[in-house]
Amino acid sequence: MEEIPAQASKGESGDSRVASLFDFHVSAASSKTAEIPTVAELIDTQAKSACALGGLASCSEGEGSSTDGGGRLRHPGFVLFMQGAEARLYRGTFLGRPVVMKERFSKKYRHPRLDEKLTTKRTQGEARTAARARKAGIPTPCIYFVNYQNNCIYMEDMQLATTSRDYIMAVQSAGGGDSFQALQPIMDKIGQILATLHDADIIHGDLTTSNIMLKQDKTMSEPEVVLIDFGLSSVSQLNEDKGVDLYVLEKAFLSTHPNTETLFRVILKSYSKQSRKAKDVIKKLDEVRLRGRKRTMVG
């Protein structure tokens, strides 16, 4: 299993999904006609590729990461599918439902007691903030169980979903000139969700297009924006922190998806429309941009 490529995920939490499967269907999408896929269509294509890869995934152990020293599977019934800087992601079944299990592993270079405290704190924080986000109406995977012994979070596996990263790439490679029109409504929705998030004083901390997912099943006429990976999130009323949150997204956005300045502007416009405190946040965003790096300049 490999690290997530640098431009896709700036934070150390590394929880992007399905990113590595993307390569299989860029060619599929663009080789036929210049037809722009809908979110539902992309999800379908990815699901079919995932089935094909399914056999491979269960064979590869990957650097002995999913077994303990004795070679026994640490998590029987769970299949490792992603490894980030801070956590491993597994897929499996839990009480009859498909789940994703996020296991934060210990960092051996840290002092053991500090490591234990830090890892548990991060796990706890992620669960707490995800619950807080849900209370505010932000769609995010439902958490089913948190094991504080081994820092594993068992959560809903959104099977009919794709990352906005994958979708933007698929649309751009297929659509050429029409891609702006196809992506605009999605950007609009993303802006709204971020506004709702910040109005609830939640800072995501790792906004990238891999952490903003799009969900669409047969009952939905439009895709839904779902946020994932609250591992680096915090609570803050400061416009500065919200501005930095948006700045992180802007940087990740523009580096992953070239020539998308106009698309990102749609997000900001929609954000401003939805949020009551947007004006001050955007002002801070402008200030942060001028500074060049994310610094809080407080105290």
Added chain:
Amino acid sequence: MSTGTMEINTTLDLYPDTTVTMALFSQVTNGAEIRRKITDGTIAAAVINAQMICDPFQVLVAVNKAVHLDKLDRKKTKTVFGEILFNLSPGNNILAAYQKFGVQDAKSQDLLVVLLNDPKGQQLEQVYSIIQGTRIPLESLRDIVDEQKIIKLFKIPDAERKVGRLVDVVVCRMATKDAG
């Protein structure tokens, strides 16, 4: 002949040597007696107020956490069954949990019984002989549940209600209760 699932028998994925059995009883009239028998240990089961359960999954999540804490000897309550009731509740007050989610003071009530490690059904037989009520299929939970009561107890705002099904909202609350 009744249609529907009269009983759920499943194992916990994370604790495969633990089997869980669930059965639903309607119009139970001897609540007080059942409560006595739970206290004195005759009945070793979680007897739950079915009005507060919107889906068996909700109960399974509570059972999973209870068994998990029991294995670590980190329960907040005395028994794994008490822990199941405690996990179902949004708060940290054990007595309140028992009052809201346990056997009620009512002449007639619907109760969901949860047993552990009863693959041959012996414990269920015993419970069946004590409870004065009618066994009904678990699908009937749909008709028994009082969603407004749940929403009120968990203080679920409209915004959160729209994020997913009620069972998911409740389960997420249960799972993140001790995260702070």
